[in-house]
Amino acid sequence: MALDPTQPYELHSQVALRPEPFGALAYHYGNRRLTFLKSAEMVDLVSQLDRHPSVNAALDSVGIPSERRDAYLRSLVALEASEVIHAR
Amino acid sequence: MLVDQLKTGLDAPICLTWELTYACNLACVHCLSSSGRRDPDELSTAEAKAVIDELQAMQVFYINIGGGEPMVRPDFFELLEYAIDHRVGVKFSTNGTKLDAEKAVRLAAMDYLDVQISLDGATAEINDKVRGEGSHAASIRAMENLAAANFGPFKISVVITRDNVTQLDAFQAIADTYGAELRLTRLRPSGRGADTWHELHPTNDQQRLLYNWLLDHPRTLTGDSFFHLSAFGEALPGLNLCGAGRVVCLIDPVGDVYACPFVLHDEFRAGNVRDVGGFTNVWRSSDLFTSLREPQSPGACGSCGSYDSCQGGCMAAKFFTGLPLDGPDPECVLGNADDALASVGSGSAPNPGPGHSKPVAVTLSSRPTPRSLPALTPR
Numbered sequence: 001m002a003l004d005p006t007q008p009y010e011l012h013s014q015v016a017l018r019p020e021p022f023g024a025l026a027y028h029y030g031n032r033r034l035t036f037l038k039s040a041e042m043v044d045l046v047s048q049l050d051r052h053p054s055v056n057a058a059l060d061s062v063g064i065p066s067e068r069r070d071a072y073l074r075s076l077v078a079l080e081a082s083e084v085i086h087a088r
Numbered sequence: 089m090l091v092d093q094l095k096t097g098l099d100a101p102i103c104l105t106w107e108l109t110y111a112c113n114l115a116c117v118h119c120l121s122s123s124g125r126r127d128p129d130e131l132s133t134a135e136a137k138a139v140i141d142e143l144q145a146m147q148v149f150y151i152n153i154g155g156g157e158p159m160v161r162p163d164f165f166e167l168l169e170y171a172i173d174h175r176v177g178v179k180f181s182t183n184g185t186k187l188d189a190e191k192a193v194r195l196a197a198m199d200y201l202d203v204q205i206s207l208d209g210a211t212a213e214i215n216d217k218v219r220g221e222g223s224h225a226a227s228i229r230a231m232e233n234l235a236a237a238n239f240g241p242f243k244i245s246v247v248i249t250r251d252n253v254t255q256l257d258a259f260q261a262i263a264d265t266y267g268a269e270l271r272l273t274r275l276r277p278s279g280r281g282a283d284t285w286h287e288l289h290p291t292n293d294q295q296r297l298l299y300n301w302l303l304d305h306p307r308t309l310t311g312d313s314f315f316h317l318s319a320f321g322e323a324l325p326g327l328n329l330c331g332a333g334r335v336v337c338l339i340d341p342v343g344d345v346y347a348c349p350f351v352l353h354d355e356f357r358a359g360n361v362r363d364v365g366g367f368t369n370v371w372r373s374s375d376l377f378t379s380l381r382e383p384q385s386p387g388a389c390g391s392c393g394s395y396d397s398c399q400g401g402c403m404a405a406k407f408f409t410g411l412p413l414d415g416p417d418p419e420c421v422l423g424n425a426d427d428a429l430a431s432v433g434s435g436s437a438p439n440p441g442p443g444h445s446k447p448v449a450v451t452l453s454s455r456p457t458p459r460s461l462p463a464l465t466p467r
Binding site for chain 1: 090093096098099100149150175177200202
């Protein structure tokens, strides 16, 4: 997939996040898809994307250790595919 | 696992059904809410708007509106617009009788709106037997109106019965004609369905047919309705869990909150939106919902190798057929409920009550009995 972690991303403007005990629900008002963000770190990461010059910088800021980055990037690819996040 | 977390409940429902009125111009023999007559205590426009305000604050992203027939409420469009303006998207279910060309144009102009037309037979013969004479034509007319107004992909909602389960391809063809999505749901022995379920529910061979069809058509919408069929083998798409009081609930026309749309009975009433603390408090703190979010015992199903697939099935189906809640579903595909079901004495299953049925005998018969079914006259 095309997600480039050196590029800036952001939460889609039509997506609302609802905090839940497991993380958050993300609802896209345009495509009406419901997505589960399954950890508090993931919620932090996705909400902060717009404040960082790249996905990598956002991962640094949230404090995701290097050994877990691939897993997070795979999740972000899925989130881009369901239009929860996009390049800005 | 996510499913385990969902079982312990969410801060707000994902799937909330709101029945706006018990009034209905049809009298379907399987109506879950025994609808017919309006209840004089139904929520006013102002009260309904206050509920929408709460749903917005709780971030309930969308609601399923039904009834009764929601379009007979004079403030139907007012509430629809109010919800959508407050970021609460709406999918509403209708029998289509009120969905004329002018209303279709009005609906097509709205965002965050889905419409679901009920159709319980691909042919008038099968459909009208349960929904009343002329109701098939009314549903098709509503679909024509939505298509002519370029509404986009609306939904066709089918309750699967012994008579229509052989029409799955025909339903799909109707959906394809209109660019619509097909939604199939399970017949429950709830409301007036309690009286007709024994005659109408699919046989086990038909359940197998349905299961295979769903596997072959994974894009079919089911609202996770058929998770009990997962005991046939491969799990069906979806979460495959009973969401009652955990991710799902129902608000009825008088504001009573129930665990799911299929259990309109005192035993599953968690509170009322008019209570202190409103809907939010009922969802988050009611005794009933709290207890539903605790680990459930598999009971008699604990020794069955399929329990992980089917989770023991549907609470409402068990309850209204008089079966224990911690045992197999009456439609257990392995037949594990057959003996128990046969031994439930006549009249000993919980009575769903007369509900809001009109005082007209609606009977299910293999021969058409047009005089006992309601005419589709506008009112």
